[in-house]
Amino acid sequence: MNLSEKTQLNLLEGSQTNNLDSIPFDLTPIEMANLYTNSALLVTIMGFLKEQLWLQGKEDNKTGNNTSYRDFILPLFQKELAPVLFLKSYLLESGAKNIKKVTKNSEKIEKKVISLIIEKSFKNQKDFIIQSLSNMKELFIREETEDQGLRLYRTFDKLDDIFNLDYEQDKTLIVDPLNKERLYEGAGVGVQSGYSTILLALENIDLSEKSRIIDLGSGYGRVGLVCSLLRPDINFIGYEYVPHRVKLSNKTSESLDLEKTLKFITQDLSLDTFKIPDADVYYLYDPFTKDTYESVLKQIVEISKRKKITVVTKGNASNWLNEIANDNNWSKPVYIDDGNLCIFKSCD
Secondary structure, rough: OOHHHHHHHHHHHHHHHOOOOOOOOOHHHHHHHHHHHHHHHHHHHHHHHHHHHHHHHHHHHHHHOOOHHHHHHHHHHHHOHHHHHHHHHHHHHOHHHHHHHHHHHOOOOOOOHHHHHHOOOHHHHHHHHHHHHHHHHHHHHHHHHHOOOOOOOOOOHHHHHOOOOHHHHHHOOOOOOOOEEOOOOHHHHHHOOOOOHHHHHHHHHHOOOOEEEEOOOOOOOOOHHHHHHHHOEEEEEEEEEEEEHHHHHHHHHHHOOOOOOEEEOOOOOOOOOOOOOOOOOEOOOOOOOOHHHHHHHHHHHHHHOOOOOEEEEEOHHHHHHHHHHHOOOOOOOEEEEEOOOEEEOOOO
C-alpha cells in the first residue's frame, strides 16, 4: 500500500473522529493526484454498490434467498472493485448500512484535495493534473476492455476546477436561432467531451512527434489541454465561436506553460472565408448545423486527398463522417467509449 492509499484509508477510518481535514501537508503533487483519483473513483463505486444491492435485493425476493453483504461484495473485487483492492477490509467492515457515509466522506476528501492543490504553484498543479490523467486513462482503458458494470464517465469532472473551466459564463450566452454554430446554450459541462472520450481517443490514434491536431469547436478547451499535457511534443489548435470560452482556454494554457504548442482561436467556422489548416488529426464534437458541416467536411475531404488524416468524432458527427468514409474509400471506422467515440482514417 503506497502513501496516498494509506492516507485515504486513514482518513476514511478517522472520519469517526472528524479527521477528514487532516491531509498531510507533505504529500507530493503525484501523491495528491493518486488520493484524488482514488477518492473520486470511490464515490462512483459507492453509487454502483448501492444500485447493485438494490438489484440483488429484488433478485433475492424472487428466489427467496438472503444474500449477505459479504457474499454480495466479495466477487466484485475481481472486476469493478479491483482498483480499490487496498480498501477491501475497510469496505467489508463498513457494510451496506454505511455506503452513504463512505460516499459523503470520499466526496469530502476529493473536494479537499482539489482545494489544496489549487493553492499550490502552477508547476505543482501541472504535475497533479498529468498524474491524475495518467491514472484516469488506466481506469478508462480497463472499463473499455473489460466486461464490467461500473461506468466512470463523469467521475473525474472536478478536475475542471484545476483547469479553471468556469461554465457559469455560458449562463449569459444568448443564441441566435439563425446562427450556423451549435452553441449548446446553458449546457455547462455538457459542451465538453468527457475525459474518458479524450483519453481513449489519444490511446487509439497514432500520433508521431510534432503531429498537429485541430479541434473544430473546442468549447472551453478540455481536449486541447489534456492532449497537450500528455503529449507536449504535438501541436494543437482549437477553433471556437464563443469568445469567453477561447479567452478562458488560452488563460489556462498559459498558466500551465503550454502556450508554445497549444492555442485557441476565436473563429466562426461557418464563414466562407475560413480555410481549415492542414493537420494530422481533426476532432469534432458534433459542433455544427447542417450548412457548416457541409462546408467544413468538404474542406477536410480535400485535405485528405493530399495527405493521410484521422478524424475523431463524438456524438452525431459520426453520421456525417460515415457517408464521407464510404464515398472516399476510407478505412472502416473504429468505435470506442460505448460507441460515443468514432475514429475515421483516410486512405494513403
